[in-house]
Amino acid sequence: MxxxxxxxxARGSGLSYVGASFAQGGTSIGMGRFDRIxxxxxxxxWIEVEVGCTVGKLYSFLAPRGLxxxxxxGYPTITIGGCIAGNVHGKNHMREGVFGRHVLSxxxxxxDHGILECSETDNAEAFDLTIGGLGLTGIILSARLALMPxxxxxxxxxxxxxxxxxxxxxEIARLKxxxxxxxxxxxxxxxSHDTRGNGFITLARTAPGVPLSxxxxxxxxxxxxxxxxxxxxxFRAQTLxxxxxxxxxxxxxxxxxxxxxxxxxxxxxxxxxxYFHFFGNAGFFEQQxxxxxxxxxxxxxxxxxxxxxxxxxxxxxxxxxxxxGRNHLLHYDGEGFxxxxxxxxxxxxxxxxxELDELNCSVGGKTCVIKDGRLSAATARRQFxxxxxxxxxLAAFDPRRLFASELSRRLDL
Amino acid sequence: MxxxxxxxxxxxxxxxxxxxxxxxxxxxxxxxxxxxxxAPLAADLSIRFNAKVTWMATDLARVDAAALRDxxxxxxxxxxxxxxxxxxxxxxxxRGPVPPEMVERLVAVNMTSALLIANAFLGDLxxxxxxxxxxxxxxxxxxxxxxxxxxxxxxRGLEGYFESCRHWLAGEGGAKVQFYRLGFLSTSLxxxxxxxxxxxxxxxxxxxxxxxLGRDLGACYLPWWWRGIMTLLAHMPWAIFRRLDI
Numbered sequence: 001m002x003x004x005x006x007x008x009x010a011r012g013s014g015l016s017y018v019g020a021s022f023a024q025g026g027t028s029i030g031m032g033r034f035d036r037i038x039x040x041x042x043x044x045x046w047i048e049v050e051v052g053c054t055v056g057k058l059y060s061f062l063a064p065r066g067l068x069x070x071x072x073x074g075y076p077t078i079t080i081g082g083c084i085a086g087n088v089h090g091k092n093h094m095r096e097g098v099f100g101r102h103v104l105s106x107x108x109x110x111x112d113h114g115i116l117e118c119s120e121t122d123n124a125e126a127f128d129l130t131i132g133g134l135g136l137t138g139i140i141l142s143a144r145l146a147l148m149p150x151x152x153x154x155x156x157x158x159x160x161x162x163x164x165x166x167x168x169x170x171e172i173a174r175l176k177x178x179x180x181x182x183x184x185x186x187x188x189x190x191x192s193h194d195t196r197g198n199g200f201i202t203l204a205r206t207a208p209g210v211p212l213s214x215x216x217x218x219x220x221x222x223x224x225x226x227x228x229x230x231x232x233x234x235f236r237a238q239t240l241x242x243x244x245x246x247x248x249x250x251x252x253x254x255x256x257x258x259x260x261x262x263x264x265x266x267x268x269x270x271x272x273x274x275y276f277h278f279f280g281n282a283g284f285f286e287q288q289x290x291x292x293x294x295x296x297x298x299x300x301x302x303x304x305x306x307x308x309x310x311x312x313x314x315x316x317x318x319x320x321x322x323x324x325g326r327n328h329l330l331h332y333d334g335e336g337f338x339x340x341x342x343x344x345x346x347x348x349x350x351x352x353x354x355e356l357d358e359l360n361c362s363v364g365g366k367t368c369v370i371k372d373g374r375l376s377a378a379t380a381r382r383q384f385x386x387x388x389x390x391x392x393x394l395a396a397f398d399p400r401r402l403f404a405s406e407l408s409r410r411l412d413l
Numbered sequence: 414m415x416x417x418x419x420x421x422x423x424x425x426x427x428x429x430x431x432x433x434x435x436x437x438x439x440x441x442x443x444x445x446x447x448x449x450x451x452a453p454l455a456a457d458l459s460i461r462f463n464a465k466v467t468w469m470a471t472d473l474a475r476v477d478a479a480a481l482r483d484x485x486x487x488x489x490x491x492x493x494x495x496x497x498x499x500x501x502x503x504x505x506x507x508r509g510p511v512p513p514e515m516v517e518r519l520v521a522v523n524m525t526s527a528l529l530i531a532n533a534f535l536g537d538l539x540x541x542x543x544x545x546x547x548x549x550x551x552x553x554x555x556x557x558x559x560x561x562x563x564x565x566x567x568x569r570g571l572e573g574y575f576e577s578c579r580h581w582l583a584g585e586g587g588a589k590v591q592f593y594r595l596g597f598l599s600t601s602l603x604x605x606x607x608x609x610x611x612x613x614x615x616x617x618x619x620x621x622x623x624x625x626l627g628r629d630l631g632a633c634y635l636p637w638w639w640r641g642i643m644t645l646l647a648h649m650p651w652a653i654f655r656r657l658d659i
Contacts, residue, residue: 033424033601036457050453061461 007404010135012052012079015222016086017286018373019406020134026404029139031081038142042067046104048144051081056218059263068150070096075269076218081140086370087132087331089338090266091181091204094323098333100131102146110138111402129390129397132331134370136394136403136413151206155181155265158203158256162186165197165304168319169296169337172201176321179203181265187248188307188314188341189240197317200251204265218263222273233280235344237313244315275316279344284315287353288340288368290322290332295363302359310352316342329390330380330411332368340371350374369411377412416489418442420473420530421499423450425600426549429619430496435464437623442485443468445499473499473526474518478533486537494545494626495534495588497527502553502564502602509559516563523567528574535578544588545626548575552596552634555643558659572632579631591630593622596639610642 007026014021022028031052039048042065049058055069056076062068073088082088087100096102105119108130116138118127130137162168168184175182186199235243269275276284291299307314318340325333332338343349353372357379360367366383367375381387391413395401417434421427423445431443435458445451448470455466467488469481485492500523507519527548538544553561554568572592579590597603597612613636621635634640646654 034453036453037460038453038456040460 007402009403009405010051010081010085010139012082013054013077013222015075015078016082016370016407018370019410020082020086020370021405023405023409031079031139034141035079037061039144042147045147045149046144047147048142049080050142051079051084051140053080054078055080055083056267059266060218062147063150063153063262066150067147069145070102070148071099072266073099074267075222076263076267077222080143080145081135084131084140084143085133085135087333088370089320089322089332091183091320093325093338094176094182094321095180096148097325098132098331100331103131104144104146106130106143107141108138109141110398112398112400113138115141125393126397129329129393132329132333133394134330134408134413135405136401136408137397138403150262151180152208153262154207154259155204155262156207156257157260157265158258159251159254160201160203161252161255162199162201163196166300168197168199168201169300172319172321172337173293175201175203176323180205182321184319185248185251186317186319187241187244188317189237189244190313199248199317202251206262207259218267218270222269222276231277231280233282233344234278235280235284235313235315237311240313240315279315283345284342285345285349285353285373286340286342286371287356288332288338288371289356289360289365290334290336290338290368291360291363291365292334292336295365296337299359299363299365303356306352306355306359310348310355312343312346312348312352314341314343316340327385329386330369330384332366332370334366338368340368369407375411377410380411415439415493416442416491417494417496418444418485418489418492418534419496419498420444420527421497422468423447423454425498425602426595426598426615426618426622427496427498428454429615430498430622431458433616433619433623434494435462435466438462438464439494440465440489441467442488444471444473444481446470446472474521476526476529478526478529481530482533482537485534491541492534492537493541493543494547495531495538496547496622497530498547498549499523499526500549500551500568502551502561504561504606507561507563509562511563519563520567520570523564524570524574527571531574531578535581539582539585539587541588542586543627546575546578546582546588546590547622547626548572548590548592550575550592550594550632552594552639552643555594556647556654558657560659575632579629583629589627589629591622591625591628592632593635594632594639594643595635610639 007023009021009023009028011021011028011030034050035052036050054077055072072090083099084103087098089098108116108118108126116123116126168186172184181204184201186197188197320338322334322336322338327334361382417439419427419431422431422443443451451468451470455468458464458466469484538546550572551568553565557565575592582588597608598615598618599612600615603612618635
C-alpha cells in the first residue's frame with residue numbers, strides 16, 4: 001500500500017491548521033473509515049479504538065455509560081489519531097494535561113518495522129516518538145485510551161467580565177484551581193486604537209445533569225476537502241471590532257452561573273463553522289504560544305507595543321492555564337499560560353507574527369506547532385530544546401524517513 | 414428480533430446498513446471479502462449496540478451459496494431480511510473491450526453471486542411473509558452507454574431477476590421485494606470523482622432502505638429524484654443520445 005518513493009502521511013479529518021495531513025506530491029492515507037470501537041472495559045476504565053474514531057463519536061458512546069475521555073479537543077469530528085499525533089490539549093490542561101498522557105498503548109504500522117504494539121514498556125521508543133510525533137513515525141492503527149468517570153452531563157458555566165489583557169492573565173491564574181475548565185476570550189480587534197483587550201472569562205464546573213440513556217452522534221460540518229466555494233472576507237479591520245463587541249455583549253448577557261449541556265461546552269466550535277469562512281479565501285492563521293508564568297509581566301508591555309505598531313486586527317484571542325506538564329520533544333505541554341491569537345492571513349498579520357516570534361523566543365515561550373501554519377524551522381529550533389533530539393531520534397527510527405507532511409517539511413524535521 | 418443477512422457489509426451502503434440495523438436491534442450476519450474489515454466492524458456493533466453479530470469472509474466471485482445458507486441458518490435460525498448490497502464497478506476501464514477476466518468478475522460479483530444467494534434463500538423467503546428481499550441496482554443500468562458497459566449489463570440482469578422474484582414471491586405470499594436503482598452515493602466507489610449530480614451519503618441511503626423494509630416496492634430510484642433524470646435519458650432520441658459522451 002505504501003509507496004516508499006514518495007512522502008506518505010496519515011489523514012484523519014484534515015482539520016489541523018497547519019498542513020499536517022498532506023504533502024505536495026505525497027500520498028495521504030485517509031483513516032476516516034477506520035473508526036470502529038475494538039474493545040471496551042468500563043470497570044477498568046479503558047477503550048480501544050481505531051484511530052479514525054472521532055472524539056464526538058466517543059463522547060456519544062461514553063457519556064451514557066458515565067465515562068469520558070480525560071482530554072477533549074474542541075471539535076467533534078477531530079479523530080483520535082490526530083489527538084495522538086498532535087498530543088492535543090483541551091480546556092482543562094491544568095487538571096488533566098495533554099492527550100498523550102492518557103494513551104495506554106497503540107498499534108503502529110511502518111513499512112520497515114511491520115506492525116508494532118507500543119506502550120511505555122513495549123517498543124517504548126516508538127511509543128514516545130509517536131505521541132506528539134505529527135504522524136512521522138508511521139500509520140497509527142488503533143489505540144487504547146484511559147477513561148475517567150463523567151461527573152455530570154451538564155456544566156455550570158459562568159462568564160466573568162474582564163477589562164484588560166493584564167487582568168485576564170491575573171484572573172486565569174487566580175481561578176485555575178477553582179474551575180474544572182477555564183478559558184478567557186479577549187477582544188484585540190482594534191490594535192491601533194485600544195489594546196486593552198476587554199472580554200470575558202468562561203469558568204465551568206461539571207454538574208450532575210440528567211442521566212442519559214443514549215445520545216445521537218454529535219454533528220460536525222467542517223469539511224476541508226475540495227470545496228471551491230467563494231468565501232467573502234467579512235473579517236476585516238473595519239468589521240471585526242463590531243463582531244467582537246456583539247459577541248462579548250452576547251456572552252455577558254448570560255453571566256450565570258447557568259447550566260448548559262456538557263457537549264455544548266466541550267465543543268464550542270460546533271455550529272460556529274462559518275467563523276472559518278468569514279476570513280475569506282485567503283484564510284487565517286493562529287499563533288498559539290505557551291508563556292512561562294514569570295515571563296508575563298515583561299511580555300505584555302512588549303506585546304501591546306508590537307500589536308499597536310503593526311495595526312493588524314486580531315479576530316480571536318484566547319487564554320488558558322497550563323499546569324503540571326513537561327517539556328518534551330515538540331509537545332505543546334508545560335506550565336504557564338496558553339495564549340492564542342487568530343489573524344486574517346495578510347502580509348501585515350505575517351509581519352506582526354514574525355515580530356511576535358522574536359518576542360516569544362526572548363521570554364522562553366513556545367509555539368504550538370499544530371496550530372501555527374507559518375512557524376519556521378529556525379524559530380521552532382530556538383523554542384524547543386528537544387528539536388534536534390526529536391529530529392535525530394526520528395531519523396534513527398526511520399532512516400528512510402518515509403513519512404512527511406507540509407508541516408514536517410516546513411519545520412525541517 | 415429481526416434476523417438480517419447483509420452481503421457486502423464492510424463498506425459504503427452495506428456498512429451503513431449494518432450499523433443502523435444493529436442500532437435498532439437486528440441480529441446480523443455480515444458477509445464481505447475482507448475479514449480484517451469485518452472483525453472490527455462486528456466488534457464495534459456488539460460493543461456500541463449490544464448487537465449479536467456473526468460474520469463470514471468470502472470472495473463473492475466464488476461464493477458457495479448453499480454453504481452460506483447453512484451457516485446463516487445455524488447462526489440466526491431463520492432469515493427476515495436478505496440484503497444483497499455488494500457490487501463494484503471500474504469506471505476508468507469498463508468502456509469498450511476489456512480483458513475477459515474483468516467481464517467475468519464484474520458479472521460474477523454484481524449479478525451471479527446475488528442470483529446464487531437469493532436463489533439459495535428463495536424457499537425460506539417464500540414461507541416468511543414478514544421477510545424482505547432487498548437488492549441494489551444502479552442508474553447505470555437504465556440505458557446502456559459507452560461507460561460502465563459490463564457493470565451496467567450485470568446490474569440490468571440483476572434487476573430482471575428481482576422483477577421475477579417479486580412476481581414469484583407475490584404468488585407464494587412470501588417476502589416483499591425492494592430493488593433500488595442507486596444514484597451516486599458518497600462511498601469508495603465515487604471517492605475523489607467529479608460528479609455531475611450530488612452524491613447521497615451512505616447513512617442517508619441506509620436510513621431510507623431500512624424505512625422501506627416491509628413494503629412491496631419493486632424497483633425504485635434512490636435518491637428518488639434520479640427518476641426524472643433517468644426518464645429523460647431513457648426517452649432521449651437516439652440522434653441526440655449517440656452524441657453524448659456519458
